[in-house]
Structures are given as C-alpha cells and as structure tokens.
Amino acid sequence: MGFVREHTGLPVPRVWGFWSHREETNFDTNPTSSDGKSETGTRRRESASSIGLNYMLIEALPGDPVGEVWADMDDSARSRFRGELVGYLRELRALEQPPVPMGGVGPSGSSPDGDARDGMGVGYISAMNYQPLTDHRIATVPYGPFEDVKGWLECEYLLGYVAKARPRNVYETLEGQLTKGDARVVFTHSDLTPRNVLVEKESGRITGIVDWDSAGWCVEWWEGVKGVYGWNDGSFAQKPGNDPQGSSSRLDNNLMAVWKSLLREVVGNFDDELKADEEMRDIYGFPY
Structure with missing residues (x-):
C-alpha cells in the first residue's frame, strides 16, 4: 500500500503497524500408559513448533462499500463514482514496473534462475x-514469482494443472484464450470488487480502496477477471425495487453489469479470459 500511496493519488489507507504473534505448540516426549502417566512417572513437554499469526494495524477510512449503497445513490453520485474509479484504475496501470535489482530479490534472496545478474528486465x-x-483465487499459499506471463500461466495452479488433468486439446483451447495478443504486465489490485471500494453515498466520491494483499505486477486482463470473481459473495447485492430517481436504466440498477462495463473501459474486453478462468475452476473442482 505504501508504494501505491507514494506514486499515485489513490485513496489508500496508511499502515500504522505490523507484528506477528507466535504460540508454542507442545507435545509429550515420554510414552504414556493408559492412565495418562508416563512410564517413568514424569511428563516432559517440549516445544514442537510455533504457530504464527500476522497482524496489521491500518487507518480506518470513511465511507461505505459501494456494493452496499449503490441502490441508494442518485444518478449524479453514480456518475461521479464511475469517473473516479476509471481514473484511479488508469493511474494504477500507468505505474512503471521497476527492474529486478541486482542478484534478484526472490523468496530465497536470489535471482529467478539462481544466478546473480545486473537486474532483470520488466x-x-x-x-x-x-x-x-x-491470491486466494489461485493458491492457499504464496506462489511465484515468475519471469514472464508464460511462466505464470504454466504454473501448477493454472494451465500446468490442466495439462495434467485434461486431454491436450482442452489445454490448447484454454491456452489460446489466455495468450491471444501481447498482453502487458501492469500493476494490479487483483481484488477490485465492490466490497473493497469505499464511497461517500451522497456525492459518489471514492473515499478509499482497500484490501491490497493480492496486489502486484500481473497480466493486464487479470484485473478484469478478478474484479468479477466471487461475484456471489454479496458484493453485488441490491435492495429490491429501490430506485431513488426512478429514471436509472436497468444497467445502472444492476451493479454487476456496471462493474463489468467499468472494468472493460480500462482493461479492454476480457470475456475470453474470463470464460477460460471459469473453465479452469471447473477442472480444479472449485465450488465457486
């Protein structure tokens, strides 16, 4: 979040502090009898492992998640919201990707291929x-990094799994949907859904964009795919029959459709990639 705050005008919360809490897990090192006593008459307990939880204290920003108040916003507020969101997205995607520093700074502190180098390109x-x-869409644990888009797509969590689980023609069809054209790598929020954009209901002013834990450098269409991923989580919930102006179009009342149109305005058409992502989730057996 600090990188975004420093290089853009996006309303991002400040981080006030970060710390970890670790709790020792103990176990018995002496065998025990059925009555719970050790065979030697004593019980010795030793630390087996540490279970850690990370905490972050961040600034509380004003406003409400737009998914909760969209139905109560008038046409003027909705128009301002659209303009600001598109502007912020374009600003985010205009950030320049820095080269990897000398020697690389991957998870092991080495360059991507293990050799020192004078900085890798973008x-x-x-x-x-x-x-x-x-990224909770892809893996339950941190994964990567990858030298290029091809390496990312072929990892075990994406097309790499498809190659193992399905016939070659299925893999080739999905690969074609995901690799058409020369997609750029841009800075991506990767969870830009209505629950993570705060708005002042009366004016439509965006007061905060939150939840940056999945952010990073990714292929340009990923923002669109992730922006509608998990659409059944309540982010697009509407209040039935509540149209404050009585003049909004059906599109305006359907926040899901509005959200897709805003993402397409910046990201471009990502229908093929979205379809491929849905098919990959079916192959994995994802419940959503």
Missing part, C-alpha cells in the same frame, strides 16, 4: 520487489 509476474504472490 514483464515479470510478482508481488512488490519480486516477492511471491498471494
């Missing part, structure tokens, strides 16, 4: 500073 897929990505 076009890599990673979190900040060539660190592993965090």
Whole structure:
C-alpha cells in the first residue's frame, strides 16, 4: 500500500503497524500408559513448533462499500463514482514496473534462475520487489514469482494443472484464450470488487480502496477477471425495487453489469479470459 500511496493519488489507507504473534505448540516426549502417566512417572513437554499469526494495524477510512449503497445513490453520485474509479484504475496501470535489482530479490534472496545478474528486465509476474504472490483465487499459499506471463500461466495452479488433468486439446483451447495478443504486465489490485471500494453515498466520491494483499505486477486482463470473481459473495447485492430517481436504466440498477462495463473501459474486453478462468475452476473442482 505504501508504494501505491507514494506514486499515485489513490485513496489508500496508511499502515500504522505490523507484528506477528507466535504460540508454542507442545507435545509429550515420554510414552504414556493408559492412565495418562508416563512410564517413568514424569511428563516432559517440549516445544514442537510455533504457530504464527500476522497482524496489521491500518487507518480506518470513511465511507461505505459501494456494493452496499449503490441502490441508494442518485444518478449524479453514480456518475461521479464511475469517473473516479476509471481514473484511479488508469493511474494504477500507468505505474512503471521497476527492474529486478541486482542478484534478484526472490523468496530465497536470489535471482529467478539462481544466478546473480545486473537486474532483470520488466514483464515479470510478482508481488512488490519480486516477492511471491498471494491470491486466494489461485493458491492457499504464496506462489511465484515468475519471469514472464508464460511462466505464470504454466504454473501448477493454472494451465500446468490442466495439462495434467485434461486431454491436450482442452489445454490448447484454454491456452489460446489466455495468450491471444501481447498482453502487458501492469500493476494490479487483483481484488477490485465492490466490497473493497469505499464511497461517500451522497456525492459518489471514492473515499478509499482497500484490501491490497493480492496486489502486484500481473497480466493486464487479470484485473478484469478478478474484479468479477466471487461475484456471489454479496458484493453485488441490491435492495429490491429501490430506485431513488426512478429514471436509472436497468444497467445502472444492476451493479454487476456496471462493474463489468467499468472494468472493460480500462482493461479492454476480457470475456475470453474470463470464460477460460471459469473453465479452469471447473477442472480444479472449485465450488465457486
């Protein structure tokens, strides 16, 4: 978030502090009898591992998630919201990707191929500073980084799994949908849904964009795919029959359709990639 605050005008919360809490997990090192006593009459407990939880204290920003108040916003507020969101997205995607520093700064502190180098070029897929990505859509653990888009697509969590689980023609069809044209690598929020954009209901002013834990450098269409991923989580919930102006179009009342149109205005058409992503989730057996 600090990188975005420093290089853009996006309303991003300040981070006040970060810390970890670790709790020791103990176990018995002596065998025990059925009555719970050790065979030697004593019980010795030793630390087996540490379970850690990370905490972050961030600034609380004003406003409400736009998904909760969209139905109550008038046409003027909705128009301002659209303009600001598109502007912020374009500003985010205009950031220049820095080269990987000398020697690389991957998860092990080495360059991507293990050799020291005078900085790798741009076009890599990673979190900040060539660190592993965090993305609940793809993996339950940090993954990557990757030297290029091809390496990312062929990882075990995307097309790499398809290649193992389905016939070659299925893999080739999905690969074609995901690799058409020369997609750029841009800075991506990767979870830009209505629950993560705060708005002042009366004016439509965006007061905050939050939840940056999945942010990083990724292929340009990923913002669109992730922006509508998990659409059934309540982010697009509407209040039935509530149209404050009585003049809004059906499109305006359907925030899901509005959201897709705003993403397309910046990202471009990502229908093929979205379809491919849905098919890959079906192959994985994802429940959503």
